[in-house]
Amino acid sequence: MDNRRGKGLSFVKRIYLPRIIGLGIGLLSVAAALAPLSPPSWAWLLLLFNGLLWPHVAYQWARRSAAPYKAEHRNMLLDSLMGGFWTVAMQFNPLPTVTVLSMMTMNNVAAGGKRLVAQGILAQLAGMSLASALLGTGLHLNTTPLQIYACLPMLTLYPLALGWVCYHLAIQLAEHKRRLSALSLTDSLTGLLNHGAWKDLLLQHFQACQQQQQPAVIALIDVDHFKTINDTFGHVVGDCVLRQLSEDLKRHLREDDQAGRYGGDEFCLILPGTSEAQACQAMERLRERVAGYRNPQLPHLRISLSIGLSAFQADLESPEHWLEQADKALYSAKRCGRDQVNFASAEGTPLRLAYPD
Structure with a gap:
């Protein structure tokens, strides 16, 4: 003072x-x-x-x-x-x-x-x-x-x-x-919701879906080979990649969609009132936009995303169970070669989504 x-x-x-x-x-x-x-x-x-x-x-x-x-x-x-x-x-x-x-x-x-x-x-x-x-x-x-x-x-x-x-x-x-x-609710680097704030919203949306039987999809997004980007181009460039992705999410998501930084190079989304097909299309458009990023000063830099999706199901026991399904779909996408969108099926088995060339 x-x-x-x-x-x-x-x-x-x-x-x-x-x-x-x-x-x-x-x-x-x-x-x-x-x-x-x-x-x-x-x-x-x-x-x-x-x-x-x-x-x-x-x-x-x-x-x-x-x-x-x-x-x-x-x-x-x-x-x-x-x-x-x-x-x-x-x-x-x-x-x-x-x-x-x-x-x-x-x-x-x-x-x-x-x-x-x-x-x-x-x-x-x-x-x-x-x-x-x-x-x-x-x-x-x-x-x-x-x-x-x-x-x-x-x-x-x-x-x-x-x-x-x-x-x-x-x-x-x-x-x-x-x-x-x-x-206190915001991630300082990206300006998105931080991990705790997003998890709180996930609980609210989970309860709303249970009570109102409304569709919703959650997504976990991982920047492929992010450690390699940091090691090759430096942490400043890595931070720029995360900020660029967060700005893309802010620009293209709907007003009711909730985006957060889950941790490190992972992002998380809640897409309320969204069907599986709509979520797949939205995330595929995001993946393609990110894949098209080019920086004239860093011509060798390429960015791709692995994305796991999980729709709300009435038999889900908890928000954590819902998130676990998206996490399984994400890691399935990474095991299958990365740079793709995977969806968790009703049985909890991740499904790879194929799109025509």
Whole structure:
């Protein structure tokens, strides 16, 4: 959080506008309470600086700091110190005092929780001690109508500004949570579902097929001789092959189809509402497209796929059993020469699919 390009700087920016609004309208409350007490001229100059210039000085000070978060934490404690200073300067006039101290505390709660609140109280006490030494102490318990009206903007506008900042922060946190959730389900290399997320969806589709008696096919796809590709052309090229295949799947699959990276050079598909013939045609088109990949910089690179398919059957015991049938079909395709699509029969025996030349 101390990184000036990270959360520390964003924290400084979030505090900037509420500080401008809070100290600007707080100036009215304090000025109305100070006026009957005839404070020295330097107190008025300090009040103008604190209310009008300090927000910008504090922002630039923290923004240019090597540790923006710590710098803004320091600025908030200075805000609390000045809040305590003005309560003594106002001779503890009830409404302005409660208004200033409560708004300061609200800000500390929102920005730093209990720890900052405790530190803020100590800073307020330090400010009170400083004001007592410079201005003396007194007690003025009568609040005039003018002072009441002067406190109204602070009691209404500042909570609104703080609430607005908190609302936008909540929206940002919700978006970050959504992105983190998506990342936890996604394979970092290919952008497809990772192994665990895809297995969870397989269970859902298996249960849906059982309940609704809808057709579905799953596919396991293996890049043939992928280790040789890595050894011959390097792992960077191997990663490019996997990304190219994943992009092909994203472009050509239907919206309801679910693609994932099963592990290493294996990919997995769920094709809901798909017949055996449709699945075979779709996977054969995929195999042919991949076989046609050419890279002018790597003219000797050839890519082929072995694909195993398994249709949902009512007698399947579990999603794992369904996946096992596709796995058997895949390894049958690899044993029979690779670069082909095989389908698991109802008896669990893989069938090689032949297509006319």
